[in-house]
Amino acid sequence: MFDPRSQLPSSLTSITRIDRDHIYTFDAFYSSVVDDFDQPAGMSSARKANQASGIEIEHSRFSKPNHAAIKWTTGSSARFLQVNWTDPGQGRNISGFTSLDFRVGRMQSQIQEADTDFSIALVDQNSNQSVAIPVSRFIKLNGPANQEDLYQTVRIAIQEFALAPQTKIQGVRFIFDRSQKGEINLANVRFTRNDPTVFLSSINEQLTPLEPTEQETEAIDDIFQANVVNTGWTINDPAPKTPVKPAAKAEKKLKSQKAKIWKANFVRNSPSLNGEDGFEIAVQAEKIFPVEAELPTLNIAGNKISVSRYPSNGKTNVLIFSLNASEFAQLPAEGSAQVQYGRTNPVKIWQMPKFEKSRLGL
Known part of the structure; x- marks a missing residue:
């Protein structure tokens, strides 16, 4: 009305x-x-x-x-x-x-x-x-x-x-x-x-499965193996009768978590950056980005951005990451990309297609 x-x-x-x-x-x-x-x-x-x-x-x-x-x-x-x-x-x-x-x-x-x-x-x-x-x-x-x-x-x-x-x-x-x-x-x-509610709804309907490439799948397996080794046992060992085993099962779910960058924007006087000019990169998950004890981090070829928020309409399948001009300048022309919970030893990962800076349109 x-x-x-x-x-x-x-x-x-x-x-x-x-x-x-x-x-x-x-x-x-x-x-x-x-x-x-x-x-x-x-x-x-x-x-x-x-x-x-x-x-x-x-x-x-x-x-x-x-x-x-x-x-x-x-x-x-x-x-x-x-x-x-x-x-x-x-x-x-x-x-x-x-x-x-x-x-x-x-x-x-x-x-x-x-x-x-x-x-x-x-x-x-x-x-x-x-x-x-x-x-x-x-x-x-x-x-x-x-x-x-x-x-x-x-x-x-x-x-x-x-x-x-x-x-x-x-x-x-x-x-x-x-x-x-x-x-x-x-x-x-x-x-x-x-209207962001209508816009995100249409995006959700159009979202196609994001299948990782063979190389991306291998990278996920490497992360899984590294996290398992950190627990003190290997993937080939029988699972110990401790709480570690459920954690390992949770790690296997990393393979099915997918996301992609779908929008980017330049922002004047960004509230997320204490009034500093900067950029926003919105990432959409196939399902949701849950609230966890660890902060979500956008990891682009080792460049980690942890200032994020959900959109104002409350949709939880989108995270908007904010970065200043210096951080944006450091992003490579292309490279690997993922959303992870935790800056080091991530507990959850959303694998994304290869990052290409030129496709942001900025």
């Missing part, structure tokens, strides 16, 4: 106007911030210089939500705000995202004015502008009805911008060309993926 893409029932809309404000999750894996207007005016949340022409703009950084207060007095395509995700000439691939989201509301001075309209476009790494889309296609921007600041969420499918495949995006441009004047508050500009 709260998703702007869903049509409201007439039993509600016939009574009153409904303002919907909706964000699936603030999890950086599903929602990549372009600008939350938490930096001084002229700079985006990605710490890139924004561009503005023919407007008045001020960042309100200590309100809820943080927002940009924007005013224009003459409508024109030359009057715009462009919030930048990257430096000019660079850009980021948005093929993994499904929509552009932002929140917008009108200022109190606009209460008696006609509806406000403006356009939105994406700008690629070469400063080429996509199709410009009127905001009035998605919301009726009028009011506010009282002295409270009201925000509506606008969600525009990426396909609406008619981009060429693999286009890299530098920023989002808000063009004040449709209303001759206006005063708005703009907040929470971001690219988002599908």
Whole structure:
């Protein structure tokens, strides 16, 4: 009901106007911030210089939500705000995202004015502008009805911008060309993926068995043999009548535990890294990653990452590992990969296909 893409029932809309404000999750894996207007005016949340022409703009950084207060007095395509995700000439691939989201509301001075309209476009790494889309296609921007600041969420499918495949995006441009004047508050500009619950459900349905290669199977056997030797008996010896034997049986289950990397993302101001910029690698298990006494660790060719969490929707078959820029730089171009519980002498292992850094798309 709260998703702007869903049509409201007439039993509600016939009574009153409904303002919907909706964000699936603030999890950086599903929602990549372009600008939350938490930096001084002229700079985006990605710490890139924004561009503005023919407007008045001020960042309100200590309100809820943080927002940009924007005013224009003459409508024109030359009057715009462009919030930048990257430096000019660079850009980021948005093929993994499904929509552009932002929140917008009108200022109190606009209460008696006609509806406000403006356009939105994406700008690629070469400063080429996509199709410009009127905001009035998605919301009726009028009011506010009282002295409270009201925000509506606008969600525009990426396909609406008619981009060429693999286009890299530098920023989002808000063009004040449709209303001759206006005063708005703009907040929470971001690219988002599908509802994570639906997204992970579809991933689960599509997951195919991950059969290890012969070499990977041998590697698992080597680990099993090493762990058995550590108990003081060999795999060829009769099992001793001690609690060691059940532990050995548990180790044999390593062969049936499988996982794979299915998403990776760059994150600004990662909470998992104490506000440091970094990267997230999400790993999906064929079944679940249980809660254990030992911490889960992503081991890529000996590079061990132990900062992890489950996704915000509570799915336990996915672990999201966080690593800083230095750790990411140390990852090899390719190599072995596994999730293990325990940094040394792991008690459980999820074997993964060969890691290839180039396939992360970062």
